[in-house]
Amino acid sequence: MARTAGVSRAAVSKVIRDAYGVSPEMRSRVEAAIERLGYRPSVAARAIRGPSFTIGFELHEIENPALNRILSGAVAEIAPTDYQLIVAPAVAGGEGHRAIDALVDLRADGLVVVAPHAASDWLEKLASRMPVVLLSRHDRSENYDIVTGDDVAGARLAMHHLISLGHHRIAHLTRGEETTTREGTPPAVRLEVYLDEMTQRGLARHIKVARAATPGDARRATSDLLASANPPSAIFAMNDDLAMEALHVAQERGLSASDLSIVGYDNVRLAGHRAISLTTIDQSGDDLGRWAVRLLLERIDGRTQVKRETTQPSLIVRNSTDHPRSEQH
Amino acid sequence: MARTAGVSRAAVSKVIRDAYGVSPEMRSRVEAAIERLGYRPSVAARAIRGPSFTIGFELHEIENPALNRILSGAVAEIAPTDYQLIVAPAVAGGEGHRAIDALVDLRADGLVVVAPHAASDWLEKLASRMPVVLLSRHDRSENYDIVTGDDVAGARLAMHHLISLGHHRIAHLTRGEETTTREGTPPAVRLEVYLDEMTQRGLARHIKVARAATPGDARRATSDLLASANPPSAIFAMNDDLAMEALHVAQERGLSASDLSIVGYDNVRLAGHRAISLTTIDQSGDDLGRWAVRLLLERIDGRTQVKRETTQPSLIVRNSTDHPRSEQH
DNA sequence: TTGAAAGCGCTAACAT
């Protein structure tokens, strides 16, 4: 650029990178030129050799409020740094790791990956070449860090709450098969805890798992549950979205919390709305996002041994849960 | 890369770009090498000269469901193309155009900009250098395209609905001052239509504008409204989030729709929830996103004259609106 | 302290 502005390119480069060996006079000359020409260094050109000061965030389910919360935390954490956060949304269908690849191809300095579908060994290989933090999945890893809410603890909180209210016939509402098969994934863990708790308490015969592939399906799934023989008096839903759909059905039928108690997961903002008032598990999504960025920056900074960070969830009791009617005096 | 793999770099480049002048035999040799080495071309290096096949999406308010909806549409539209969508989240505080700059610095081939705060002349200059589509803002432009819902029509739908139900004392609930001062911005337009409708109908003396800087403020603002002399029988809220907060307050006080009718804007998914059942204006956000991408690709493809695309909103009547009590027989 | 020059991974014009 400013080689047209009377200085050498090296000088410009040095000034921009705040490197050693520029006189104050030279510096101000260059800065003036930069200002005058509205010059912006090309990240692309720079990234060809060194760091791009860009960190990538892979995100599927753009419209998932819980994930957006996490992203929001990440953005807040990175704001004061020199780094820029870039989000690559994975397409709904989820054809592999295209979004992640895009980030890699752009030469991001590090990656926050949410993808529950990415294969562990593929991630492992990726992470051996660049800093990676995996979010929201319990996993063994050699090369990447993991940040996750403690889903085991969270799911137990939910189950204990229902059980201590006196519920026995507790059903679990979750997504399609494919989301619960990937081991370590939040849906999978929550399901497992559900099954475990039911079994432990001698409630195995009441186990019922309802699945909804799409949000719309959730209502039908709930209806089916209620129409089944020996219907549940409570539902532990994998997340608030599902829980709210279940609540919809309950309200439709005039069922109160003592007829059908419902617990969600995530503490989405609207769960606190008076008309919804959903009992749920809070795992402060922005902390997850903040941790992810923090760990990633540490790695970019040179750390190589694995770190794992787990946030503790808490139970938020609202009006969607109550003692089952039969148990009330 | 594969200059280690027995072929020339030009060959590799050609194969990758699917360019003219490679024999099938050469092509398969190269492809094999690519496969074997797990080679990925560097977008950064490529972008230094030609296109990066990346389009940038600037987004503030990551957690705003209406905006996420738009983004979702954009992602869907771009999925089948060769382009990759990259999102740069603007930090909440909104210090100028840092996010947009980041996208420019990465050498995105085009930009979808949502930023209501970006100055028009700055955008104009940017757009003279690269393809830009502005979303969600009514604006005069020389160099960039504009995609927007018809907020005038939408706001009128809302107002007409309330008026035809018999409401006179209609208040408007919107954000802080700064969001309604930028002319052409959705909040500004909706406010203006509100004022205009009230004046036109001879209801000027009932004009009340309540403002909420943060979501939490909305409840207080609504309470203040209800506590004022001659309180409104209806509220037209700038968006569903605000409307739902108002609804919260109404429900808290045991007010029904005939005591206080509420209309929102955006038709967020939860507005349709039975417990909320918010009357609102739908403007099919994903269409906005789709259009934005479509226009942008056209521009990247060479179009230079300005195009404007406006989607027509529709009224969705639910339970949050009714005739005012005094008007009922 | 400064600038010249080589090279990063790629594309594109050119020569073979």
Place this chain on the structure above:
DNA sequence: ATGTTAGCGCTTTCAA
């Protein structure tokens, strides 16, 4: 049809 070569905008030795 293929390979050679000169950049693209930057960083980074290395001499001056």
